[in-house]
Amino acid sequence: MLSLALELNDALSAAGDDACEPLTAGDDGGTSREDPADGGGGGDDPKITDHASLPTSEAEWLYDSSALACLNDRLDADTELPRTDFTDDPDPPRLYGRSLVDCPADLNAYFADAARLRSGLTRLFDGLVPFEQHLTAVLHALGDTARCAEAAPHRYSPATIRHLPPGHAIGLHIGNAFLTTPQAQQLARSVHVGAQRSHFMPLRLPSAGGELVVYDLRWSMVKDRYEGGVDVREEGGLAKLVPPLCETVRISPPAGAMLIFDGGRFFHRITPVEGSHARRTIGGFLAQAHRGTGWRHWS
Numbered sequence: 001m002l003s004l005a006l007e008l009n010d011a012l013s014a015a016g017d018d019a020c021e022p023l024t025a026g027d028d029g030g031t032s033r034e035d036p037a038d039g040g041g042g043g044d045d046p047k048i049t050d051h052a053s054l055p056t057s058e059a060e061w062l063y064d065s066s067a068l069a070c071l072n073d074r075l076d077a078d079t080e081l082p083r084t085d086f087t088d089d090p091d092p093p094r095l096y097g098r099s100l101v102d103c104p105a106d107l108n109a110y111f112a113d114a115a116r117l118r119s120g121l122t123r124l125f126d127g128l129v130p131f132e133q134h135l136t137a138v139l140h141a142l143g144d145t146a147r148c149a150e151a152a153p154h155r156y157s158p159a160t161i162r163h164l165p166p167g168h169a170i171g172l173h174i175g176n177a178f179l180t181t182p183q184a185q186q187l188a189r190s191v192h193v194g195a196q197r198s199h200f201m202p203l204r205l206p207s208a209g210g211e212l213v214v215y216d217l218r219w220s221m222v223k224d225r226y227e228g229g230v231d232v233r234e235e236g237g238l239a240k241l242v243p244p245l246c247e248t249v250r251i252s253p254p255a256g257a258m259l260i261f262d263g264g265r266f267f268h269r270i271t272p273v274e275g276s277h278a279r280r281t282i283g284g285f286l287a288q289a290h291r292g293t294g295w296r297h298w299s
């Protein structure tokens with residue numbers, strides 16, 4: 001039932017270890033690498049010429065343990081990325097960037113944060129292969145071009161980062177519920193939002209918990225309720241009663257591995273994080289463009 005689970009080594013070699021210094025606030029961190037997805041709204045699809053052999057060991061992965069340690073150190077020190085803290089705790093569940101899933105129909109603030117996050121991600125990945133370039137290469141290796149979704153002159157957020165401390169979870173949800181929200185309507189004019197996939201890459205795994213559980217509980221079973229304005233998770237305890245009866249797949253991709261799955265059509269959740277440190281993932285959503293070919297991604 002899951003579409004794909006993969007990690008591709010796109011053979012775009014990361015810069016040397018010494019490239020990885022924590023960023024200081026306001027560091028503009030220029031990079032010598034060009035992000036093909038930064039080529040301006042509406043330009044040619046990025047050309048990826050060199051990619052795609054399945055890795056045989058962690059040592060061959062694009063984001064190996066030293067790259068991941070660098071990214072986490074920089075996130076720990078960061079004060080510049082747009083963020084939402086969900087509680088007042090000293091270490092709250094947090095989203096870096098603003099998700100299209102949780103924003104008002106007026107997208108002005110969303111697009112402003114998307115632009116801030118894009119430059120923040122350039123600083124975060126300075127000296128490493130930019131995450132958006134990696135995503136583009138992975139999708140290209142699956143046989144199609146890819147670029148960030150746009151509503152000219154704006155581009156959607158290239159990704160968001162989810163920081164989930166011990167004791168916290170992400171509850172049962174399904175990507176296609178997004179289709180019923182006002183903020184999805186503009187995107188739906190350019191991409192097949194009804195056939196969206198989810199992608200994420202763990203930047204750091206907890207010592208236990210924090211697993212993705214995908215249920216064989218499908219959009220087609222609940223579509224009519226959502227279209228009638230009802231979130232079935234609120235109805236009759238569905239979140240507690242039905243999932244135990246469903247077939248499930250539990251997945252915990254290793255840190256640095258990209259997972260692409262059919263989160264649009266299947267309910268899923270992240271189990272509570274255990275241990276002493278937060279789980280962190282970077283990711284978003286994908287769909288095919290209406291016109292022309294290729295994937296468009298957003299978060």
Ligand SMILES: O=C(O)CCC(=O)C(=O)O
Pocket residue numbers: 162170175198200263268269270281282283284
């Ligand atoms: O970040 C993750 O681990 C998965 C998030 C998720 O379930 C989603 O984006 O729909």
